[in-house]
Amino acid sequence: MKKLYAILLIYSALRAALLFSGFYFTPDAVLLNEASKYFSEDEIARSMYYFRWGYEFKALMALNAAAYYFLCVKVFFSDGFAKKAARLESANPYISIPVFVFEFYAGFALAVLPYRFTSGYLKENFFNFTALSSSGWLFLFLKQTVIEALIASLVLIFIKSIISKFAEKWHYILALCVPAAGLFFSLAAQFLILPFFYVSSPMEESDLKRKLLAIAGSNGVAAQEIYVINESAYSNHTNAFFTGFGPFKNIYLCDTLFGPHAKSEIESIYAHELGHYIYNHEFYGIMTASAAVCAAILIINLFIRRVKIPPRVLTANFNRSAALIIVFFYHLAAFFAMPAENYISRRFERASDRFAVEAVINYNRSALKTYDAKEAGENAKNLFINLARKNLSNLAPDRLNYFFFATHPAIVERIKNCEKYK
Ligand SMILES: [Zn+2]
Numbered sequence: 001m002k003k004l005y006a007i008l009l010i011y012s013a014l015r016a017a018l019l020f021s022g023f024y025f026t027p028d029a030v031l032l033n034e035a036s037k038y039f040s041e042d043e044i045a046r047s048m049y050y051f052r053w054g055y056e057f058k059a060l061m062a063l064n065a066a067a068y069y070f071l072c073v074k075v076f077f078s079d080g081f082a083k084k085a086a087r088l089e090s091a092n093p094y095i096s097i098p099v100f101v102f103e104f105y106a107g108f109a110l111a112v113l114p115y116r117f118t119s120g121y122l123k124e125n126f127f128n129f130t131a132l133s134s135s136g137w138l139f140l141f142l143k144q145t146v147i148e149a150l151i152a153s154l155v156l157i158f159i160k161s162i163i164s165k166f167a168e169k170w171h172y173i174l175a176l177c178v179p180a181a182g183l184f185f186s187l188a189a190q191f192l193i194l195p196f197f198y199v200s201s202p203m204e205e206s207d208l209k210r211k212l213l214a215i216a217g218s219n220g221v222a223a224q225e226i227y228v229i230n231e232s233a234y235s236n237h238t239n240a241f242f243t244g245f246g247p248f249k250n251i252y253l254c255d256t257l258f259g260p261h262a263k264s265e266i267e268s269i270y271a272h273e274l275g276h277y278i279y280n281h282e283f284y285g286i287m288t289a290s291a292a293v294c295a296a297i298l299i300i301n302l303f304i305r306r307v308k309i310p311p312r313v314l315t316a317n318f319n320r321s322a323a324l325i326i327v328f329f330y331h332l333a334a335f336f337a338m339p340a341e342n343y344i345s346r347r348f349e350r351a352s353d354r355f356a357v358e359a360v361i362n363y364n365r366s367a368l369k370t371y372d373a374k375e376a377g378e379n380a381k382n383l384f385i386n387l388a389r390k391n392l393s394n395l396a397p398d399r400l401n402y403f404f405f406a407t408h409p410a411i412v413e414r415i416k417n418c419e420k421y422k
Pocket residue numbers: 272273276349352
């Protein structure tokens with residue numbers, strides 16, 4: 001119990017440090033100086049305004065979430081809670097898991113809702129980004145929360161069944177399941193969850209599409225189709241992404257890209273995603289995360305052995321408290337794991353950025369007699385500048401928040417790398 005509170009305190013302190021650093025050390029002086037070479041003063045000011053807008057709500061949300069976590073620890077270990085759970089479990093040993101997980105998520109959603117509404121809807125509306133109505137946004141938030149709670153419940157029911165069936169060896173069995181589960185979730189995200197939020201349709205036939213497929217072909221990818229998702233139903237943020245592994249790899253372009261971005265920029269972004277595709281980044285990402293989860297399972301098992309909990313007791317007690325503590329730890333562990341996860345992500349992004357320029361050069365050199373490598377670098381550079389402009393990206397994030405949260409290298413770093421091609 002005391003240890004739980006200690007972990008929560010560390011979490012809260014770190015959160016506070018990140019908020020403090022984000023407010024007082026953004027913009028970072030070095031990055032800002034670099035950014036001023038590519039962006040006008042107005043653009044820099046506007047992106048800072050976007051970053052700062054509603055910052056007090058961001059701070060309040062962190063405070064509220066931390067308070068909710070503290071409250072959870074108190075409630076999970078109360079007698080009243082145990083009694084309610086015992087009643088549920090006498091009917092069915094599995095039923096208490098989804099009941100309490102949904103309670104946990106409902107409480108969490110309520111704790112963050114006013115602030116999420118501010119940053120997700122009011123702010124996006126103020127900057128003309130959102131295509132949703134306020135009720136549309138609320139419905140989306142509800143949908144996301146329910147899906148998250150549903151996934152958490154299923155995972156926990158699965159863990160309970162493994163612990164019940166393999167009392168002595170549960171940790172080995174569970175560890176073996178982790179990579180398979182990771183791959184399964186990747187597929188579920190692409191083929192079940194994505195269609196739940198987006199309509200994806202094949203890109204219309206055009207010179208651009210033929211060229212994109214030719215770039216893929218000249219780099220050894222026999223892509224048949226390019227998918228476009230209707231991001232415009234939600235916002236006018238522009239983006240593209242890659243997902244999947246093995247035969248399920250696909251690149252998706254947001255429909256919002258067409259129009260605001262030149263064809264040469266769309267070529268660059270597609271080539272970037274092609275880099276993720278060819279390097280199998282999602283597969284390696286899942287495997288790295290699985291290794292971390294397996295290590296966590298084995299450590300938890302060592303701990304259980306040390307405090308000498310017999311398997312029988314473990315099975316009987318894998319109820320709402322254990323389930324909630326796992327959800328709870330998952331929330332915290334996901335936060336503490338972010339720097340490592342994002343460090344790997346930034347490495348992947350750098351590799352894809354390099355690949356993107358080289359892929360366009362390769363393609364053009366095989367298709368044309370002469371091609372200046374500088375052009376591919378220029379196109380990628382324009383893409384990054386335009387992406388940052390259109391999405392009001394933070395051009396000069398402070399070091400601590402960058403280290404913790406940045407999934408991509410800083411914009412100016414990406415732009416400068418494009419200038420190496422001469
Ligand atoms: Zn990327």
